[in-house]
Amino acid sequence: MTSARPTRHREMLRVRDAIDARYGEPLDLATLATSVHLSPDHLVRQFRETFGETPHRYLQRRRIERLSHDEERSDEGAAERGAPAPSTPEREAERARPLHHRGLPAGRLHEPRDVQPDLREHRG
Known part of the structure; x- marks a missing residue:
């Protein structure tokens, strides 16, 4: 019985x-179970006992981790090339917030940067 646990x-x-x-491919629980000569239900129980989560949950977590990692790498690569970083929902939400909520002075919202200071007073 003791040799069964390491196996x-x-x-x-x-x-x-x-x-x-094969995290990027469609995976089938029955195929995974067959590869280790178990039923799908027994595989789920054994996997949870060994790793603390089901195979499905593990797959979800790994896919999310890899997507996050790939996104970080693409952001770094874009920054190195001088290109704008790809848009994400978080970035879009930040852009949608008014500037004064982002901690920027509200007076700068309407002042063009290329206008010289002495000409700003004469705008009509």
């Missing part, structure tokens, strides 16, 4: 490695 742990590591290797 089962190695099998769950193989399942986790398979999920990591």
Whole structure:
């Protein structure tokens, strides 16, 4: 009975490695279970016991982590090239907020930067 636990742990590591290797593809629980000679239900129970989350939850978390990592890398690459960073919902929400809510002085909202100071007073 003691040798079954290390073997089962190695099998769950193989399942986790398979999920990591093919996270961008549609994955099938039955196929993963067959690869380690378990039923899908037993695979879910063993995976949760080994890693503290179900295979589906693990896959979701890894996809989100990888998307976040890829987004950070694309932002860094855009900054290096001098290009504007890609838009995200958070950035769009920030742009939609009035400037005085972002901590910028409200007086600068309507002053063009290319107008010389002595000409600003004579605008009509």
